[in-house]
Amino acid sequence: MAWFSKRQTMKAQPASDKPTGPVPAKKGEGLWTRCASCNAVVYTQEWEGNWNVCPGCGHHDALPAIRRLEMTLDPDSFEELDTELIPEDPLGFVDNKKYKDRLKSTYKATGMRDAFISGVGTITGQPVSIGTFAFEFMGGSMGSVVGEKVARVIDRAYERRIPCIVFSSTGGARMQEGIFSLMQMAKTSAALNRFRQVRKPYVSVMLHPTTGGVAASFAWLGDVILAEPKALIGFAGPRVIEQTIREKLPAGFQRSEFLLERGMIDAIVPRLQMRERLAQVISLLG
Amino acid sequence: MATRVPYTTEFEKPLATLESKIEELKQLSGGAGVDFSDEIVKLERKAKKLQVEIFRDLSRWQVVQLARHPQRPYTLDYIQALFTDWMELEGDRRFSADHAIVAGLARFEGEPVVIVGEQKGRGTKENMLRNFGMPRPEGYRKARRLYDMADRFRRPLITFIDTPGAYPGIGAEERGQAEAIAVNLEVMSSLGVPSISIVIGEGGSGGALALGVTNKIMMLEYSTYSVISPESCSSILYRDASKAQKSAENLKLTARDLAGFGIVDEVVKESPGGAHRDPHLTAENLGGAIRRQLADLRQLTPEQLVRQRYQKFRAMGVFTTEE
Numbered sequence: 001m002a003w004f005s006k007r008q009t010m011k012a013q014p015a016s017d018k019p020t021g022p023v024p025a026k027k028g029e030g031l032w033t034r035c036a037s038c039n040a041v042v043y044t045q046e047w048e049g050n051w052n053v054c055p056g057c058g059h060h061d062a063l064p065a066i067r068r069l070e071m072t073l074d075p076d077s078f079e080e081l082d083t084e085l086i087p088e089d090p091l092g093f094v095d096n097k098k099y100k101d102r103l104k105s106t107y108k109a110t111g112m113r114d115a116f117i118s119g120v121g122t123i124t125g126q127p128v129s130i131g132t133f134a135f136e137f138m139g140g141s142m143g144s145v146v147g148e149k150v151a152r153v154i155d156r157a158y159e160r161r162i163p164c165i166v167f168s169s170t171g172g173a174r175m176q177e178g179i180f181s182l183m184q185m186a187k188t189s190a191a192l193n194r195f196r197q198v199r200k201p202y203v204s205v206m207l208h209p210t211t212g213g214v215a216a217s218f219a220w221l222g223d224v225i226l227a228e229p230k231a232l233i234g235f236a237g238p239r240v241i242e243q244t245i246r247e248k249l250p251a252g253f254q255r256s257e258f259l260l261e262r263g264m265i266d267a268i269v270p271r272l273q274m275r276e277r278l279a280q281v282i283s284l285l286g
Numbered sequence: 287m288a289t290r291v292p293y294t295t296e297f298e299k300p301l302a303t304l305e306s307k308i309e310e311l312k313q314l315s316g317g318a319g320v321d322f323s324d325e326i327v328k329l330e331r332k333a334k335k336l337q338v339e340i341f342r343d344l345s346r347w348q349v350v351q352l353a354r355h356p357q358r359p360y361t362l363d364y365i366q367a368l369f370t371d372w373m374e375l376e377g378d379r380r381f382s383a384d385h386a387i388v389a390g391l392a393r394f395e396g397e398p399v400v401i402v403g404e405q406k407g408r409g410t411k412e413n414m415l416r417n418f419g420m421p422r423p424e425g426y427r428k429a430r431r432l433y434d435m436a437d438r439f440r441r442p443l444i445t446f447i448d449t450p451g452a453y454p455g456i457g458a459e460e461r462g463q464a465e466a467i468a469v470n471l472e473v474m475s476s477l478g479v480p481s482i483s484i485v486i487g488e489g490g491s492g493g494a495l496a497l498g499v500t501n502k503i504m505m506l507e508y509s510t511y512s513v514i515s516p517e518s519c520s521s522i523l524y525r526d527a528s529k530a531q532k533s534a535e536n537l538k539l540t541a542r543d544l545a546g547f548g549i550v551d552e553v554v555k556e557s558p559g560g561a562h563r564d565p566h567l568t569a570e571n572l573g574g575a576i577r578r579q580l581a582d583l584r585q586l587t588p589e590q591l592v593r594q595r596y597q598k599f600r601a602m603g604v605f606t607t608e609e
Contacts, residue, residue, distance in 0.1 A: 084607045084608050084609060085605050085606075085607060086605060086606045086607070086608050087605055088604045088605055088606055090547065090604040091536065091537070091538050093536050094536065095523045095524070095536070096523070096524075144602075144603030144604050144605045145603075145605045147603055148603050148605060151600065173491075173492075173513045173514070174513075175513055175514045175519050175522070175523075175537070177513075177604075178512065178513050178536075178537050178538055178539065179511060179512060179513060179537075179538070179539065179543075179544055179547065179549055180547070180549075180602065180603055180604055181513045182491060182492070182495060182511075182512070182513040183495075183549065183599065183602040183603070184602070184603065185471055185492060185495055186471055186475070186495060186498070186499045186599040186602070187599045187600055187602055187603065189468065189471035189472045189475055189499070190471075190472070190475035190499065190595065190596045190599045190600060191596075191600065192472060193472045193475045193476045193596075194596060211464075212492075213491070213492050213513070215464035215468075216452075216463070216464040216465075216467040216468050216471075216492040216496075217467075217468050217471055217492075218468070219464075219468070220462075220464050220465040220468040220469075221468050221469070221472055234459050234463075234464060235452065235454065235458070235459060235463040235464035235467070235492070236452075236454030236458075236459065236463070240454045240518070241454050241455065241456065241459065244453075244454050244455060245455060245456060249456070253456070253459075254459060262460055262461075262462075264462050264465060
């Protein structure tokens with residue numbers, strides 16, 4: 001038994017008390033959602049009201065980027081910025097499809113210009129510069145626009161001397177933008193180095209999955225690094241490693257729990273507690 | 287330099303055939319009253335012309351072959367050719383010694399510098415030792431130690447990039463491959479000393495960039511620098527690694543491409559037919575380039591060097607802005 005009971009002085013209120021109007025079920029989508037992990041069938045409204053966390057087994061399903069910000073920030077405090085940035089095709093990249101066309105069709109499907117949303121807002125009244133990957137846009141891959149938005153999130157935090165939060169959910173650099181994608185790793189890391197001067201915290205939150213060039217740059221440079229449970233996090237993807245070593249990887253390899261055990265991240269925070277933890281970190285360090 | 291074991295890429299073969307014929311004639315020549323010297327001169331002229339033709343219009347995939355050529359000079363070859371007083375420093379002080387990265391102190395034209403470079407091996411045994419030039423976290427952490435040293439002792443930093451990529455293994459992941467690379471990117475961006483990186487062969491993704499956040503970036507003429515290898519790119523896009531040629535074209539990964547994009551500051555000429563044909567001439571060209579770039583950077587204060595580097599990388603990226 002502990003000598004002292006835990007004293008909690010600060011408690012963040014939930015971002016929004018109304019269970020956040022779930023997007024009305026699209027045509028062809030049911031009233032019910034099946035959990036990919038425990039197979040439980042949950043009323044979709046309840047599922048979304050629970051921020052896509054299975055009420056039965058606690059499985060963290062993907063959450064659209066905009067809802068991530070909604071659940072993290074104080075209600076109506078988010079101001080989206082950098083929306084003027086539009087991706088280009090500097091390489092003239094063509095696979096089964098032209099990269100230009102892929103960008104267009106993804107824009108049509110998601111309503112997003114690229115795989116990142118950035119801006120400013122408040123958490124329990126504290127201003128933060130914040131951004132999140134949108135995995136739903138080309139696997140959250142990082143090209144010039146994503147790199148620029150991340151750098152601007154950091155630069156704004158530097159200029160306004162406020163804490164900085166980035167949620168990552170990405171397969172890494174976007175190969176369709178070639179060397180420019182690679183250089184975003186250097187750009188964001190250099191921006192972070194400048195930000196360190198203002199002595200405000202940078203919290204990196206790793207979601208499922210966070211790999212490749214994003215893991216190997218700003219995502220792993222957080223003053224504090226948090227992760228959602230069971231997120232796949234690492235440099236190389238499991239398929240690449242299996243091809244290299246020619247054997248199956250052990251269960252749980254590269255998951256948040258595995259990394260925590262090896263000292264590579266600070267803490268695992270369930271989604272429903274994330275806002276509270278972030279508020280705590282920025283109030284303690286900010 | 288190492289003894290030459292004949293190796294020729296597919297597209298060099300017509301040239302190699304011609305050259306062996308010349309060699310044959312040379313050996314026959316000088317024998318009892320036979321003189322092929324006219325023939326030899328003619329063939330040599332032809333070989334030269336053929337070489338110019340082949341190399342004038344190399345495909346990107348052919349450049350990839352040259353960048354990976356097993357006879358291509360490696361980091362230690364250039365260190366030997368261009369520096370004096372070389373002293374290798376080992377270990378990350380954390381876990382182990384990684385031989386895929388060599389690091390140490392030396393003099394460049396009399397001036398002390400810090401050197402970090404990725405090192406491939408020749409032959410099976412050395413390739414095992416060097417892990418085919420694929421560093422583990424320990425290698426990057428050793429590099430980081432030397433970056434800090436360069437900064438503290440105010441010595442210019444010169445890095446040689448030559449890797450297929452950071453090693454994707456279980457242990458490497460467990461010990462934080464991504465973290466090790468990330469930290470190097472930030473540390474390199476903060477150094478108050480002149481830094482120059484040179485891609486001498488393969489510049490493979492984040493594993494290359496961990497040595498590449500420098501004031502000046504140079505590439506040898508037939509080297510490559512890419513976010514992903516052509517093979518991995520095609521296995522992701524087409525689930526078929528054999529379409530690598532197509533991916534190489536798509537990725538625009540040659541020195542010439544990157545100079546066109548404004549990413550690379552200087553492309554250093556190799557000897558005709560590639561660096562492996564005349565390592566000494568190539569090293570000489572490289573030495574001249576390092577001298578010039580270093581002289582420019584020495585004019586800057588530590589603060590200016592950090593700012594120049596920050597601005598250089600901050601400006602990288604292509605996008606449009608829409609109102």
